Amino acid sequence: MDELRARLAEVAALERTSALLAWDQEVxxxxxxxxxxxxxxxxxxxxxxxxxxxxxxxxxLDGAQPRDxxxxxxxRIARRDxxxxxxxxxxxxxxxxxxxxAAHTAWIQAHADSDFGAFAPxxxxxxxxxxxxxxxxxxxDHPYDPLLDDFEPGMTTADVRATxxxxxxxxxxxxARAPRxxxxxxxxxxxxxxxxxxxxxxxxAVGAREEDGWRLDIAVHPFATALAPGDVRLTTRYEDTGIDxxxxxxxxxxxxxxxxxxxxxxxxxxxxxxxxxxxHESQSRLWENMVGRSAGFWRWCHPHxxxxxxxxxxxxxxxxxxxxxxxxxxxxxRVSADEVTYGLHIVxxxxxxLALLEExxxxxxxxxxxxxxxxxYLDVEVPDDAHGVLQDVxxxxxxxxxxxxxxxxNVIGGQLWARVNADLPDVDERLAAGDFAALRAWLxxxxxxxxxxxxxxxxxxxxxxxxxxxxxLLTYLxxxxxxxxxxxx
Numbered sequence: 003m004d005e006l007r008a009r010l011a012e013v014a015a016l017e018r019t020s021a022l023l024a025w026d027q028e029v030x031x032x033x034x035x036x037x038x039x040x041x042x043x044x045x046x047x048x049x050x051x052x053x054x055x056x057x058x059x060x061x062x063l064d065g066a067q068p069r070d071x072x073x074x075x076x077x078r079i080a081r082r083d084x085x086x087x088x089x090x091x092x093x094x095x096x097x098x099x100x101x102x103x104a105a106h107t108a109w110i111q112a113h114a115d116s117d118f119g120a121f122a123p124x125x126x127x128x129x130x131x132x133x134x135x136x137x138x139x140x141x142x143d144h145p146y147d148p149l150l151d152d153f154e155p156g157m158t159t160a161d162v163r164a165t166x167x168x169x170x171x172x173x174x175x176x177x178a179r180a181p182r183x184x185x186x187x188x189x190x191x192x193x194x195x196x197x198x199x200x201x202x203x204x205x206x207a208v209g210a211r212e213e214d215g216w217r218l219d220i221a222v223h224p225f226a227t228a229l230a231p232g233d234v235r236l237t238t239r240y241e242d243t244g245i246d247x248x249x250x251x252x253x254x255x256x257x258x259x260x261x262x263x264x265x266x267x268x269x270x271x272x273x274x275x276x277x278x279x280x281x282h283e284s285q286s287r288l289w290e291n292m293v294g295r296s297a298g299f300w301r302w303c304h305p306h307x308x309x310x311x312x313x314x315x316x317x318x319x320x321x322x323x324x325x326x327x328x329x330x331x332x333x334x335x336r337v338s339a340d341e342v343t344y345g346l347h348i349v350x351x352x353x354x355x356l357a358l359l360e361e362x363x364x365x366x367x368x369x370x371x372x373x374x375x376x377x378x379y380l381d382v383e384v385p386d387d388a389h390g391v392l393q394d395v396x397x398x399x400x401x402x403x404x405x406x407x408x409x410x411x412n413v414i415g416g417q418l419w420a421r422v423n424a425d426l427p428d429v430d431e432r433l434a435a436g437d438f439a440a441l442r443a444w445l446x447x448x449x450x451x452x453x454x455x456x457x458x459x460x461x462x463x464x465x466x467x468x469x470x471x472x473x474x475l476l477t478y479l480x481x482x483x484x485x486x487x488x489x490x491x
Contacts, residue, residue: 003073006062009053010080011270016050020099021227025235028221033107040103048096055088072267075455080272082155086148089138098131102400109398110222116388118369121398126365128400129358136359145359149403153279154410155457159356162406165470166349169409172476173345177330180342181487185329187322192311194240200310201238201251204303208289208438210236210255215262218251223395224337226254226286228261231269245307245327246338252294256286259442263450278458279404283411284418285445291341292419292478293441298433300324325486332380334389341412342479343380348409350375351394355402416475417466418449 023043031039053059063081068074105124112121136145144159151157201218210216215232220239228234236254240247260276268274276282293299304320315323330340336347354371357363363371372391373384384390396404422429422444432440448465456464463469 003066003069006066009059010272013050013054014270016046016053018229020046022229025227029219029237036107040100043103044096044100047099048092051087051095052092059084076271076273079454083272090135094134098400101127101131105398109395113388113392116386118387118392121392122365125397128397129365132400132402146356153404153407155278156459165472166352169345169472170349172472173342176342176479176483180330180483183325183329183486185326185331187318187326189244190314191243192245192314196311197240197245197247200307201247203306204248205251205255207436208255209442224250224254226257228258231266234258234262249290249294253286253290256289257282260285260450263446264453265451268453273453273455275454277454277456277461279407280410280414281458281461283408284414287412288415288419292415293433295327296430296433297324298430301434302436328482328486332382334382334384335393345409345412346379348405350379351405355405413470413472413475414462416478419478420474421466
């Protein structure tokens with residue numbers, strides 16, 4: 003066990019080093035460093051893969067004699083990861099990393115120029131490599147299954163389709179009956195320095211303090227990463243209009259808090275991290291929406307908003323802001339979509355990923371297919387590639403199988419929020435008082451501390467006592483719409 007843990011710790015160190023290189027590439031690397039960075043990340047990725055799939059790891063897993071429950075879970079999860087990783091050649095892993103790094107840089111320029119044609123060759127290569135990856139698992143029922151399983155262990159394409167059918171139908175019905183609320187109050191032009199002050203105030207209040215090992219930077223596409231205990235890094239971006247920077251920062255805080263509250267005993271093992279991408283997303287969306295768009299939060303946050311942006315909000319009541327940030331309005335951009343329409347953005351992406359993997363459409367046809375679905379699902383016309391098919395970085399990084407986890411995370415978040423309100427019936431009053439500690443503690447005890455010791459379905463059973471079910475999310479959204487409608491003049 004000691005040798006196994008030492009070898010797994012080395013792999014974990016290489017993986018965190020790769021994460022550090024990725025963070026640096028996003029936050030402060032000169033653009034001219036892209037080719038060299040692609041080689042560095044490819045080398046680190048190949049070394050991590052080779053260390054992990056080494057025959058000696060297999061021998062140690064075969065002969066492991068765990069001395070406690072933690073080590074038993076370590077062997078169980080490492081065995082699952084090892085068996086899957088052994089199926090993928092190291093050269094393919096390195097090539098996927100190299101191509102994704104180059105594609106990421108190409109995406110930044112293509113997004114700035116709104117030029118899908120310039121990005122298309124990189125995406126074609128990413129799709130080709132993901133098909134080769136899926137081919138390493140010929141027993142899979144669908145070529146998408148191995149990609150999905152990387153982010154949601156145990157989840158299948160059939161599972162997602164069934165859940166998304168219920169979710170899509172429920173969301174469409176909610177959009178149809180949503181009251182037409184004027185959200186222009188929070189979508190005006192706001193000075194960046196005011197947005198920065200507001201974001202800093204809120205992050206410090208919820209628990210992201212620099213002295214406790216947190217930092218905030220700017221990135222084109224916001225993200226969070228945790229490199230070690232006491233080293234949690236968030237990013238956000240400041241737009242000319244709106245206060246999306248606040249919600250983006252709360253979103254990334256949810257990711258960072260998950261990593262920060264994993265049991266320290268799991269550090270430098272495969273168990274150190276979230277149970278899955280959907281579980282991670284459940285945390286970010288919970289803080290962004292269920293906390294950040296709640297009445298209690300805005301009762302507390304309103305004076306801080308007025309202090310940071312006095313010209314815009316001096317005469318506004320907290321109720322006005324609360325209603326505005328919860329307005330349902332179909333829009334172009336996923337990351338700024340309201341809670342109700344957000345899931346439809348994900349259904350669109352899931353369908354297009356399946357079509358690409360199944361070779362039903364070519365990469366060149368993607369913009370037209372995207373625009374058609376935006377029109378059909380959200381009744382929105384896409385003006386250009388930057389506001390359409392190029393708006394997300396995920397396909398540039400080869401993250402096929404990841405998009406569904408956003409909507410799955412919303413579903414889990416709805417189930418968790420129902421349990422939070424049952425266990426902490428005064429949670430809204432606590433938020434109104436600026437008390438976020440009780441919620442952090444509840445999440446630490448019930449979700450975060452477990453890390454990856456439980457598979458996603460096991461953790462869901464442990465926390466809410468049942469399987470994945472969109473009913474709680476749809477009920478939560480419906481109740482919020484009803485409350486808004488009741489206040490309409």
